[in-house]
Amino acid sequence: MNNRIVVYSLLTFVMLSWGLNVTAxxxxxxxxxxxxxxxxxxxxAGVGVLLMLWLTKSIRKLTLKEYGFLAFISLFNVVGHHLFLSVGLSNTTATNGGLILGLVPILTALVSIPILxxxxxxxxxxGIIVAFFGVSFVVLVGSTGTFSVSIGDAQVFISGFTQAISFALIKKASSKIDARLMTGWMMVIGSVIMFILSFIFxxxxxxTMATTDVKLWSVFFASALIxxxxxxxxxxxxxxxxxPSESAVFINLNPLFALLGGVVFLGEGIYIEQGIGFILVVIGVLCGSGAVEHWRKQKKEVQLRPPA
Incomplete structure (x- = not known):
């Protein structure tokens, strides 16, 4: 039980860091x-992960085939996700970005159908229908009452979709490669690909990286390492x-912290459409990610368990 409380506390902190990372x-x-x-x-971030694994003696050499597979996944997990997220956030608000990313568990459930x-x-x-209906309220913010999607909202959605594809691929490969090791190498490989693309785009x-602003670099390293x-x-x-089901429940905190981060640090307003959207996304994720079914199954097992 104590170990479970530790895991819950760590997950809450991670969702706080992910939510505020949208603001960062x-x-x-x-x-x-x-x-x-x-x-x-x-x-x-990737070097930080690999260094941590090396210090804890949890790192191993990968085969050429494994490197190739990780390079393929990194096209979705790193290049697609981070490229569209960063570009998208330059065209929309942090609040909208965080709420749209709340769809990731739902998108993962959808892409898992053909992949897994x-x-x-x-x-x-x-749950999937409710969650997508919730996002429709989010993208209405700032409009004149007609349905409209900004280019930034669309780019953040693509970011979440590519991340969902990578989660399904990671789950398929995690039986052979440690998930933490996969994370580190995908970040390193994907970042190199992004760096090459940066010369084109x-x-x-x-x-623009030649800045001496200490506060800006503090945000940069906090985002990368934490x-x-x-x-x-x-x-x-x-x-x-x-x-995965119980862990996915905590992703509901991600858009909440992103919304609060946008309000506190960027002065963004909270609109009624965003509030409605947030509630619908949370309900949709709980149902669509399998969390509700997981809880019902656990409750049934406890009821059928014979008394000690």
Whole structure:
């Protein structure tokens, strides 16, 4: 029980760091070229993860085939996710970005159907519909009453979708490679690919990194080491100890912290559409991610268990 409380506490901290990381990225992309900045940020995170694994003697040499597979997953987990997220946040608010990313568990459930051959139950289907309906309220903010989606909202959605694909691929490969080791190498490989792409899309990107603003670099390293490196390692640790369904429940805190971060640190307003959207996304994720079914199954097992 005590170990479970520790895991719950760590997950809450991770969701806080992930939610505030949306705000941090919004701050960074104002002064730094999005793709170039993220290439450096993710590289620092990846090196941090591998260094931590080396210090704890949890690292091993990978085969050429394993490196190739990780490079493929990194196209979704790192390049697609972080590239569209950083560019998207330069075109929308941190609040909208955080709420849209709350769909990741739902998107993971959807892409798992063709990749992992999973099936959707009635409760999961209802949850998916409710969650997407919730996001429709989010994208209405700032409009004139007609449905509209900003380019930034669309880019953040693509970011979440590519991350969902990577989660399904990681789950498929985690039986052969330690999830933490996968995380570190995917970050390093993906960041190198992003750095190469930055020369194409942001020819002057490197010049934007030549800043002496101490506060900006503090945000940069906090984002890289706390939110990205420590956050992803801890989330993988939680999945191993309490399972993916129970861990996914905590993702509901991510959009909440992102919303609060946008209000407190960026002065963004909270609109009624965002509040409605947040509630619907939370309900949808709880149902669509399988968390509700997981709880019902556990409760049934406890009721059927013979008394000691």
């Amino acid at each position: 990225l919004k701050v960074l992309v104002v002064d730094m070229a999005p793709i170039t900045m993220n290439a450096f940020r993710v590289f620092v 051959k999973t099936r959707l139950s009635f409760i999961k289907t209802v 942001e020819p002057e990107g490197l010049s 939110a990205t490196a420590f956050g992803h390692m801890t989330y993988n640790y939680a999945i191993q100890h309490i399972g």
